[in-house]
Amino acid sequence: MASALRASRGLRSMGRVAAGPARCSFKYTSVRALANSSSAEASFLPDEPVGPKVVTPIPGPKSQEHIAELNKVFDTRSLNMLANYQKSYGNYISDPDGNVLLDVYAQIASIPVGYNNPALLEAAKSDQMISSLINRPALGNFPSHDWASILETGILRVAPKGLNQVFTAMAGSDANETAYKAAFMWKKQQERGGPDVEFTEQEMTSTMVNQKPGSPDMSIMSFKTAFHGRLFGSLSTTRSKPIHKLDIPAFDWPQCSFPNLKYPLEEHVEENAAEEKRCLEEAEHIIKNYHNPVAAVVVEPIQSEGGDNHASPAFFQGLREITRRNNVLLIVDEVQTGVGATGKFWAHDHWNLQDPPDIVTFSKKAQTAGYYFGNPELRPNKPYRQFNTWMGDPARAILFRAIIGEIERLNLVEHTANVGDYLYGEIDKLARQYPEKFQNLRGKGQGTFIAFDNPKRDEFLLKAKSLGINIGGSGASAVRLRPMLIFQKHHADILLDGFEKLAKSV
Template sequence: MLKAALRRGVSKPSCLSSIRFSSSVAAQYFPNEPIKPQFVSETIPGPKSQALNNELGEVFDNRATYFVADYVNSLGNYISDVDGNKLLDVYCQIASIPLGYNNPALIEAAKSDDMLYAIIDRPALACFPSSNYKQILQEGILAAAPPGMTKVWTALSGSDANETAYKAAFMYQHAHKRGSLDFTHEELTSVMNNKAPGASDMVILSFDKGFHGRLFGSLSTTRSKAIHKLDIPAFPWPKAPFPALKYPLEEFKQENHAEEVKCLEEFERIIVEDYKPHSIAAIIVEPVQSEGGDNHATSFFFQGLRDITLKHEILMIVDEVQTGVGASGKFWAHEHWNLTTPPDMVSFSKKFQAAGFYFSNPELQPNQPYRQFNTWCGDPSKAIIARAIYQEVSKHGLVEKTAQVGDYLYDGLKQLVNKYSSKVSNLRGENYGTFIAWDCYDADVRNKVLLESRKRGVNIGGCGDVSIRLRPTLTFERKHAEILLQVLEDVFRVV
């Protein structure tokens, strides 16, 4: 099948009319990027990939491996495996490749003196920050800060970013309760036994089907799949319903509005009736529930959440770990909401290659040192890469370009979903850049779509129970979208 696909080539999707290409940033970055998927082995994974993966399995849990990659020979929007196959990658390391594989601007940043010393003399930033760390942050991570955000706490991963945001929320709320008083003897002694009042009895509220990480606090707020949580002790924290919208949106405006109103009413009921006042420190919510199935809600719902949190003096954390850095057609997906009051914290990771959370209220930084703390408190080498990413995104207008190619891609997918409606449905992500997903008839069809796409040279990923999500780079252009659409049409025809 792979060789047949290679002989056939990948042509313009039959469901699309001719277009005029805009200037290609991908071509500037990657003049030697493949023009279509390339196949060497009869199967993916091929024999070399299978052999290397078996060897890896002797020392590392390799059971989730798609194939073993060759990153030296990956380029732009194409990932290479060790057999030499080159696949158009619209999964991109689970949404975390911003500018394509082996981007020359990032290679230059990696070769810089700043990077050299950040790597070999990696500092414990809270105790021994480097002389240029403020500059690195101001030119990158802070330059990209969401509206209303002026400060950042850097972290080690998306899970860590959310965990430290939770800690900031708890310390903030207890500081307000305590007022000008110092810690009591009872607090100082009880906390050493993991008991109240020193150990907080406050909670973080999350939403059904949300995903916020796999550490203990973040896992307690994760609600996407049971397998993520089984056997792990969890905090008894609440969850609220997230709207289950019907698609196409334009056909279900009344039903979807009623669904969002119902969810908001239940959200406030939980706050008022199930928990005593000021016992919910914060809520955390994704602009799109990514791992849980790419579940969307409207600006009305998110503005409602913000209004209710302000009313009850609850902090609002927006988890932009997967949605941030341009993929939605805005640098930060929550910018689509046009909130009247910004969220209190915004966490990030993945496409920024760094991690942390933004905030503006100085009271979210505890009064005493060593409370929000670990050895590294982030990583300046990752902040240097984040700076290069931000500067390249800004230089080339990649957020705007992603919005444009996303519109084109969505229109093509809409035609395919209408044509193969017995197999795929619930296309979502209109006007949301390339952050697009759809449902398959069942899990079996979804898995067949993923496998058949890979056979035809497209690496793609699923989410939720029956959904497929697109997570291409910000250098994914119409020429790549045409290949993807043609492959998907071929796959939808046979699954």
């Protein structure tokens, strides 16, 4: 296949060409796609480019000009690629130099149904959207007459099983932090003896100086290599990398080992089961003994920023049992895993829990954020305890409703399960051929939420761009795939062609 690939006319478009007035505009077709007829597959978005096109080094000269201008006023050191979104479409991101890349990173896993998706375009032009944009309400004080309907036909239409309430927020960090606040208020209320027991004078005076008992020494337990956000409370539960945390004061909250599974899973069944058992025992030990009492455990279904670390449904079932038994809440952080990418709408749907999580947080692909809950006791006992001026953004909630509509119309969750199976299977073949380059392949049966380790990960990602593919990393050495839900077999074939080329050269 290698020589076939090299001979492919299309593949020339994936190599870097010298900068300058770009004239090449031929179309790309994956050899793999031709071979297995998925090139005949229709795109969900008919006007999508047929393949990537790389006409300059990235960043090209025009991008460099924009970056230099931007850098005067805005830190650009984490800039990955400058984009032209008006010219991006579907799975393809464009830049000002005319480069068009297959985007399997998707704004850090946050574009659900493609750039310039026509259904979202229509929603964005609607009167309701425009009113929400220009008349932004303080939702807790002055909700609009249609806010209940926006919630019921949108955010709550896809509420996780067993959860029927929502507190809306702005992004993943504050979704998690408001969930933590709900957990602390719930736990203290139990200790106090119920919702009708008034705060003591001592609680009210001590909290004004940030001291206990009013500001209690309680904690949220998180897991090693977890990521839950970067504000002060969420960052105290984030354990992914020092660079995220250095120099920022943190709460004395506990961390528990997360299972360190060995791959391939089928060759390490007993070892992995023992590892998960060990972690569950550690979790229960911390919950029972940590000096700052634990109000809740927060966990990602798949640790995403931390390197795509998975655990089995049995582990999460065990965690649910332990948290229930010890009367602490289980908060499932679905900020990155939610909204279809794992082949279920919510990744925790894979666990088949009889007793649902207490709280599920969401953001990213929802394009809005917040937390779901079901237990009415998680509404604090008095108004204004869980409150802020905007409490989310109806404009973004309306967009999520349109996203949900598109997911349903195109059956994108089932689709993603299927294309994920195909993609996983093909990478697995590559991994057998190039075992050093595709280590610890993970995400089987988890839709397109797939990752592997590569010893030269950063070079791998950089070179992928020159081949017309935008991919992200996570953790120390993981290549993480986060395609959109409209990622199809023919896109997978382009990605796989690129992987094969990278396996040979990086």
